[in-house]
Structures are given as C-alpha cells and as structure tokens.
Amino acid sequence: MISPDNLPAKLDRIVWIDCEMTGLDRTKDVLVEISVLVTDGNLRVLGGDEGTEPGLDIVIHASDELLNGMDEVVTEMHAKSGLTDEIRRSTITVAEAEQQVLAYIMKFVDEPRTAPLAGNSIATDRAFIARDMPELDAFLHYRMIDVSTIKELCHRWFPRIYINQPPKGMNHRAMADIKESIKELAYYRAVAFVPSPGPSDAEIKGKLADFS
Numbered sequence: 001m002i003s004p005d006n007l008p009a010k011l012d013r014i015v016w017i018d019c020e021m022t023g024l025d026r027t028k029d030v031l032v033e034i035s036v037l038v039t040d041g042n043l044r045v046l047g048g049d050e051g052t053e054p055g056l057d058i059v060i061h062a063s064d065e066l067l068n069g070m071d072e073v074v075t076e077m078h079a080k081s082g083l084t085d086e087i088r089r090s091t092i093t094v095a096e097a098e099q100q101v102l103a104y105i106m107k108f109v110d111e112p113r114t115a116p117l118a119g120n121s122i123a124t125d126r127a128f129i130a131r132d133m134p135e136l137d138a139f140l141h142y143r144m145i146d147v148s149t150i151k152e153l154c155h156r157w158f159p160r161i162y163i164n165q166p167p168k169g170m171n172h173r174a175m176a177d178i179k180e181s182i183k184e185l186a187y188y189r190a191v192a193f194v195p196s197p198g199p200s201d202a203e204i205k206g207k208l209a210d211f212s
Contacts, residue, residue, distance in 0.1 A: 004041045004196055012041040013115040015105055015140060016182060018174040019125040020083060022062060022070045030066055031094055031128050032078075032087050033059050035174035036101050038108040038115075043186050046108050056104045057175045058097045059083065061090040077172050098133040105139065112138065118145035120181045147181050150188045161191050 004012075016037045023029035037055040038046045048054030067075075067084060078084040092100075109115045117140045119125060126144065130137040155162040166187050168180050199207075 007041055010109075010111050010114040013046075013109050014039045014041065014043075014118050014145060015109065015115045016118045016178045017101075017122070017125055017129070018119050018177040018181070019128055020078070020172065020174050021128060022066055023074055024124060026127055026131060028069070029128075030062055031060055031097075031132055032062050033057070033083060033174045034097055034101060035178050036104055037175075037178050037182070038105060039182060043182055043189070045182070055175060055178070056101060058092055058100055059086045059090045060092050060094055060097050062087050064088070081172050083173065094132050098136050101133070102136050102139060105136075109139075113141050116141045116143045116145050118147070118181070118185075119178065120147045120151075120184070122146050122148075145185075147185045147188075150185070150192070154188060154192055158192055161188070 016039065018035050019031055020033035021029050021031055035055060035057040040046060045054045067087065070078070075084075078087070105115070117126060122144050123146065126137070151162065151165070154165075166180075166183055168184075169176055
C-alpha cells in the first residue's frame with residue numbers, strides 16, 4: 001500500500017529555502033541571506049548527524065550603497081536582527097552561496113527536478129533565486145509547496161484553525177523563518193488534513209461523482 005513512509009526518496013524530499021533581501025523590487029534589490037533545510041515527506045528534517053545542526057545558512061555580502069538604499073522598514077528590520085552587520089562582514093558572493101546551497105541539497109536529493117521548493121510566500125524567494133541563482137533554480141522541481149496557500153484556505157474554510165495557528169517569532173532571519181514554516185505546515189497537516197493514509201479508494205470514488 002502506498003503511504004508517506006514508503007515513498008522512494010525522489011518522490012519524498014522537500015527543499016525548504018528562505019531568503020532575506022534588501023527589498024522586494026527585483027529591478028534593484030539583492031539577496032543578502034539564504035538558508036536551506038531538506039525534509040522528508042513527513043516533514044522530518046534530514047541531516048544534522050554527529051552533533052551538527054542540520055541545514056545551511058549563508059549571509060551574502062552587499063555594498064554600503066545597496067544597504068543605504070533600503071527603505072526605512074527593511075533598514076530597521078535588518079539592523080534589529082543583526083543581519084546588516086553580518087552582511088558587511090561577509091565576503092561571500094551570490095555565486096558562491098549558490099554553489100554551497102546546491103551542494104547541500106544534493107546530499108539528500110540525487111536527481112534534478114524531483115524535489116519541490118517549499119516555504120512561506122515562496123514565489124517571492126524563487127523569483128530572486130531564478131534571477132541570481134539559475135543553476136539552483138534549474139535543479140529544483142518547477143512545483144512549489146507554499147505554506148501561505150494553506151494558511152489562506154484555512155482562513156476561509158476553517159477560521160478556528162487559522163486563528164489558533166502557532167505564533168511566529170518574527171525575527172526576520174532566514175533559518176528561523178524556515179523552521180517556523182515547517183512547524184506551521186506540520187500544524188495544518190495535524191488539524192486540517194485527514195489522517196494518513198487518507199480515505200480508501202472506494203471512499204474516493206464515492207466522492208468523484210460530485211465533480212463529474
């Protein structure tokens with residue numbers, strides 16, 4: 001029987017990425033931090049053996065000109081989180097960050113275009129990845145798992161689930177944001193989705209008539 005516990009790795013892996021930028025304008029803003037975690041289909045984080053923390057977090061250098069061009073909200077946000085100082089100290093380029101992230105993902109994902117990208121409002125992150133990290137973008141599956149989609153559906157269909165969602169730290173750092181997104185999806189899975197392994201074939205076929 002097909003279940004989440006016996007899927008082959010190429011159908012099981014989920015790549016979680018979160019980025020911090022100098023803003024959301026793709027014509028002028030740049031990536032300044034990228035973090036990645038890989039989970040299995042049951043949202044269990046992979047890696048972290050031998051006492052090391054799983055995942056990878058990279059702060060990317062940006063010029064003072066770009067940092068000084070950030071709007072007031074982003075300037076305050078990155079200063080408060082400590083990211084601005086880390087950006088100035090970093091010597092890592094976008095190209096170097098791309099290769100490090102790709103190498104990390106390939107520890108868990110053997111074949112290109114098999115693992116979907118996941119996160120919150122992940123289309124924004126992917127737009128910057130596609131622009132600045134094309135090799136990474138090409139390795140990921142074109143499909144994405146956007147936790148914010150489930151959030152918005154619960155807002156409309158199950159308001160109590162939406163209202164009681166786990167609180168967020170709101171510290172605006174990439175790795176913390178990924179961990180919160182994984183936790184949030186696990187919450188929705190537990191309270192909004194039917195338990196695994198889901199309905200039987202007969203139950204599914206009984207519902208199909210409603211959609212014919």
